[in-house]
Every structure is written in structure tokens, then in C-alpha cells.
Amino acid sequence: MRRLKDAVVGGACVIIELVVRRFRCVSVTCPVKTFAEQVPGLTRPHARFTDALQQLLASIGMELAGRAGVRLAASLGLQVGRDTLLRRVRALPEQPIGHVRVLGVDDFATRKGHRYGTIMVDLETRRVVDMIDGRDGDSLAAWLREHSLPEVICRDRAGGYADGARQGAPDAVQVADRFHLWQNLGQAVEKDVATVRHDLAAALAAAAAATCTAEPPPVMHHRELKVVTRLRRHHAAVHELLKQGLSKAAIGRELGLHPATVRKLANAAEVDTVIAMSQNRASILDGYHEHLHRRWNEGIRNAAQLTREITTFGYSGTEQQVQRYLRRFRTGAGQIAIPAPRPPSGRDITRWIMSNPDNLSSDDAGQLRTLRKRSRALNRLARHVQDFALMMTQLHGHQLDAWISAAEKDSFTALASFARNLRRDLNAVRNGLTLPHSSGPVEGHVNRVKMLKRQMFGRAKLDLLRKRTLRSA
Incomplete structure (x- = not known):
């Protein structure tokens, strides 16, 4: 007879008593000698937990990881340690990756500023296929060599991923993601708007002085x-x-x-x-x-x-x-000039320029039209953004060279720097503005990874986060 302690049900400890047969090997050379009969679905050789209990511990580890999982297990009458929970999670079977034709890659932080990982997503099925430690090109190249090579790799404009994709899959078409292109353009526009806003404030002050009849x-x-x-x-x-x-x-x-x-x-x-x-x-x-x-x-x-x-x-x-x-x-006793109307903040102006005109409110659209009439520089900057937006949304990548030349010839420092940087990754950027592939699903999974990471406690590491992401994708 064999006793197995399984769980606590209704506050009472449940003991399962099994009568099993023991077999003896007739071979004198067998090192084991005897074999105990196993109950399918309940017992297995050298196991300290039943199959059902192992599945329960794995579920607790997936949701709460180490210390928090131990506290929940204790309330259920299960005396386990945090390492046991993590081992149950690591022992879960891996899902086959299969062939990925269009691969999306991006980085995420397991500990911001210290440790990062890379997430791989099948952009055709929108499913996470793998997560690896590190965000450098060597890690990506090693992963690509171990799996069937994709035909298209969609990535951000980081040089590490570009080198890794070139080393691991030299025949794959690299595509610069449009989200990151638009994000980088917005950062450049905000810097140039700060300079234009200085001149715009002077123009508004002159206009206010021209319309004012009282003596200042x-x-x-x-x-x-x-x-x-x-x-x-x-x-x-x-x-x-x-x-x-x-x-x-x-x-x-x-x-x-x-x-x-x-x-x-x-x-x-x-x-x-x-x-x-x-x-x-x-x-x-x-x-x-x-x-x-x-x-x-x-x-x-x-x-x-x-x-x-x-x-x-x-x-x-x-x-x-x-x-x-x-x-x-307060250093003097005289009067001070009443300031002219201040232009909107640089962040607001940038948001208006970078937004779809159909999505702007009537007040915001009206203020933007007024500012563009007041400032020729702001009007030129907005035209550059409009041209890039049309090129990006309508997938007219063949116009990229002309847009870069026009931006470099203008007087906007940050925009010209953005345009020059596009030349360093010209083929991938042109593919991003021509092909329909985008890293939108990858960004969505990165946000989900951030939420899962906030829910984890104790000794939660990359492999645990990886298991949770792959099984919940």
C-alpha cells in the first residue's frame, strides 16, 4: 500500500491510499531489480507530486511567480518553495516555432537601464514565437542561424538589429518600421518647432503692437x-x-x-x-x-x-x-510691459502638425492655420511633415530620395539631421515606406510584456516572462 498526500479540500487533508503491485525483474544484470506499478494520470516514477498537482503548481507559478505563488500555495495547503514553482514553470513544454516568413523583432526591458531582451513575432499570424536575452546583433544573428530563415525582417532603426539580421539572414529583406520612423520624425519636428516658436512669439508681439492704440x-x-x-x-x-x-x-x-x-x-x-x-x-x-x-x-x-x-x-x-x-x-520700481499673446506650447504645435488633419478639433485646426499664416518657417516645416505622411500612408517609397534632399536643403537643423540619418539605413527605410509590413503587432506584444512584468513578484526572470508571454500569446 502507498500513501500520497495530494491537497487540502474543504479544510481537511486528503490522503489517497493506493494498492499497487510491485514487479521483480528476472534478469540478474538489471540494476533496478524491482518496478512499482504506476496509475495513469496520477503517479509517475520518482515524482513527488501528482500530475494534477504539478499542473496546479505550474499555473500558480505562471501567474504569481516566486514569493507570491508560495503564499497562495500555502493558503491552499501546498507546502512548496519558490524554486519549486519556478522549476514547474520551466518544465512546461515549448511550443514548436515552425517556419516564419515575416519576422518582427523589437526590444523590451526586464530591468530598465540594466537588462533587456528581444521579442520575435510572426507578423502573418501575430503570434509570439520566441523571446531571447539581450538586444544586440549577435544574439539575433545566433537565433536566426538556429531556425528557419525568414524572408522579411521588420525591425526598428537600431544598428544592432540591422547588423544581426544581416549576419544571421543575409538574404532576408529588412524593413524599417513605420511607427519608429514617424516617432523619430516627431522628435526632430519638436526640436525645430522650439526654434520657430521663438520667431513666432516675436511676430505675434509685433501684430499685437500694431493693433494696440494705447500708449504702452x-x-x-x-x-x-x-x-x-x-x-x-x-x-x-x-x-x-x-x-x-x-x-x-x-x-x-x-x-x-x-x-x-x-x-x-x-x-x-x-x-x-x-x-x-x-x-x-x-x-x-x-x-x-x-x-x-x-x-x-x-x-x-x-x-x-x-x-x-x-x-x-x-x-x-x-x-x-x-x-x-x-x-x-522686484529689483526696480518701474512698470513692466504687458506681454503679447504667447504662442501655443511647442508640444501642442508639434502634436497639431503630426496629427491627421481629420482628427484635429476645429479649434486646434484653426490655431494651426493661423500659426502657419504667421510663420513661413512653420508652414514649410508642416509641408515637410505632410509630404512624409503621404509617402508613408500611401507607400510611395520611391519619393524618399527627393524628400531627403528637400529636407537637407532647408534651414531646419533637426529635420536635416533626421534626413541624413535615413541615408544610413536607406534600403530598409525605403522598404518600410513601400512594403505593407509593419511592427504594430510587435509593439502590442511589447506592451503586454510590460503588463505581465508588473504582475510578477519575487525571483521572476526572463525565462519565466518568456513562458508567460508565449503561452498567453
């Missing part, structure tokens, strides 16, 4: 902000060292500046461009400057009272923010 109050010259003074000093120092023949890395060491800051200052011919990019950021006081300036000129200098007044208009900030803004005006 005398302008009080207040001290320049410290950040502006520091930018002017650093810009002059960087360009002086560039004239002496120093490299950007050497300039960064000499001035104690970050390499990205040195590049930004070195690429800007005029310091006003850098100041505009750093100062034309959205502020919680946008929309209330005119009231603050007018009340200041009327003699109301108390920040608490001014905060209460603008709160009735919808201001949701604090009194300290109003105090910091008014501090620059």
Missing part, C-alpha cells in the same frame, strides 16, 4: 535669468575652443560640460537658438502673464493676492510659482 507702459529692464547668462557664456567658450582646433570631447573635459551639451552648443551658430529651445517651454503660468503684469503696473505686488486672483480664472499652481516669476521684477 515704459519697459523696466530687469536682470537676465541666470540660465540665459550661463548659456551665453558656455556658447561663447565652446565656439572659441572650436576655433582653436579642440575636439568636442576635449571641450567637454575642459569646460566640465556633458558631451550632449557641447554638441548642442557647437551645432548652434547663434546663442539665441539655444536660448529659445531652453526658455520656450510650457509653463503653468501660461495664459496668466497678462493679468499679472497688468496688476503689477496697478501697484499690486503681493504674490498671495495675485495667486488668489488668477485662481479664479483656472490657475491650479501654487503661490511659490507666482513668487518665483515675480522675483525678477
Whole structure:
């Protein structure tokens, strides 16, 4: 007779008593000698758990991983450790990958900034086929060599995936994903909008002055902000060292500046461009400057009272923010000029330019039309974006070379840099703007991986995340 402790049912411990036969081997050379009879579906040699219990532990491990799974198992009367749960998950059978004709690859973070993985998706069936550790080209190339080679590889514009696809599947057609192309274009447009917005603010101020019949109050010259003074000093120092023949890395060491800051200052011919990019950021006081300036000129200098007044208009900030803004005006006793209407934030302008015109509200579309009439530069920038959008949505990849040339010849620094970078991966970008393949399903699975990762506790590692993703895809 053999006793098996299976589980707790209704608060009572259930003991299964089995009567099994034991067989003896007649061969004198057999090292085992005896064999116990097994009950199909219930027992197996050397097993400490029944098949049903193993499936239950695997399900608990899949959903809760280590420590949290142990706590749930204990409440069910199952005394197991977290390593046992992880082993049950790792022992689950792998699903066959099969032949993938169109493969989509992208990276995800298991620990942001430290550890990354790569997810592979069959873009024809939209099913996750595998997940591997690392996001470098060697990992992708090794995976491709071990499996049937795809005909098309859809990827982002990272150089590692491009090299890995070239090494592992040299005959595959590489396609740059349109989502990442549009995302990179939006980042370039936002940088150029910051510069254009500086000129747009001047145009709006001139228009407001032309329509104003009242005599403006005398302008009080207040001290320049410290950040502006520091930018002017650093810009002059960087360009002086560039004239002496120093490299950007050497300039960064000499001035104690970050390499990205040195590049930004070195690429800007005029310091006003850098100041505009750093100062034309959205502020919680946008929309209330005119009231603050007018009340200041009327003699109301108390920040608490001014905060209460603008709160009735919808201001949701604090009194300290109003105090910091008014501090620059307290060095003199004169009046300050009432500011002209501020243009919309750079992020709003970028969103309007990058959105489908049919999806914009009537107010947003009207403001964008007004801004494009006020600024020729903004109108040209919007036309470049429209041309790229038409090329991307209508799959007119043959127009890519002409678009790149037009962007490089224009005066937009960030847009020209984006266009030059497209030449480094020209074939894949052209394929992305010509072929119908896209990494949309891959991005969807990456978001699902992020949600699964947030649900995991304890010693959850990449292999556990991989099992969960593959079985839930």
C-alpha cells in the first residue's frame, strides 16, 4: 500500500491510499531489480507530486511567480518553495516555432537601464514565437542561424538589429518600421518647432503692437535669468575652443560640460537658438502673464493676492510659482510691459502638425492655420511633415530620395539631421515606406510584456516572462 498526500479540500487533508503491485525483474544484470506499478494520470516514477498537482503548481507559478505563488500555495495547503514553482514553470513544454516568413523583432526591458531582451513575432499570424536575452546583433544573428530563415525582417532603426539580421539572414529583406520612423520624425519636428516658436512669439508681439492704440507702459529692464547668462557664456567658450582646433570631447573635459551639451552648443551658430529651445517651454503660468503684469503696473505686488486672483480664472499652481516669476521684477520700481499673446506650447504645435488633419478639433485646426499664416518657417516645416505622411500612408517609397534632399536643403537643423540619418539605413527605410509590413503587432506584444512584468513578484526572470508571454500569446 502507498500513501500520497495530494491537497487540502474543504479544510481537511486528503490522503489517497493506493494498492499497487510491485514487479521483480528476472534478469540478474538489471540494476533496478524491482518496478512499482504506476496509475495513469496520477503517479509517475520518482515524482513527488501528482500530475494534477504539478499542473496546479505550474499555473500558480505562471501567474504569481516566486514569493507570491508560495503564499497562495500555502493558503491552499501546498507546502512548496519558490524554486519549486519556478522549476514547474520551466518544465512546461515549448511550443514548436515552425517556419516564419515575416519576422518582427523589437526590444523590451526586464530591468530598465540594466537588462533587456528581444521579442520575435510572426507578423502573418501575430503570434509570439520566441523571446531571447539581450538586444544586440549577435544574439539575433545566433537565433536566426538556429531556425528557419525568414524572408522579411521588420525591425526598428537600431544598428544592432540591422547588423544581426544581416549576419544571421543575409538574404532576408529588412524593413524599417513605420511607427519608429514617424516617432523619430516627431522628435526632430519638436526640436525645430522650439526654434520657430521663438520667431513666432516675436511676430505675434509685433501684430499685437500694431493693433494696440494705447500708449504702452515704459519697459523696466530687469536682470537676465541666470540660465540665459550661463548659456551665453558656455556658447561663447565652446565656439572659441572650436576655433582653436579642440575636439568636442576635449571641450567637454575642459569646460566640465556633458558631451550632449557641447554638441548642442557647437551645432548652434547663434546663442539665441539655444536660448529659445531652453526658455520656450510650457509653463503653468501660461495664459496668466497678462493679468499679472497688468496688476503689477496697478501697484499690486503681493504674490498671495495675485495667486488668489488668477485662481479664479483656472490657475491650479501654487503661490511659490507666482513668487518665483515675480522675483525678477522686484529689483526696480518701474512698470513692466504687458506681454503679447504667447504662442501655443511647442508640444501642442508639434502634436497639431503630426496629427491627421481629420482628427484635429476645429479649434486646434484653426490655431494651426493661423500659426502657419504667421510663420513661413512653420508652414514649410508642416509641408515637410505632410509630404512624409503621404509617402508613408500611401507607400510611395520611391519619393524618399527627393524628400531627403528637400529636407537637407532647408534651414531646419533637426529635420536635416533626421534626413541624413535615413541615408544610413536607406534600403530598409525605403522598404518600410513601400512594403505593407509593419511592427504594430510587435509593439502590442511589447506592451503586454510590460503588463505581465508588473504582475510578477519575487525571483521572476526572463525565462519565466518568456513562458508567460508565449503561452498567453
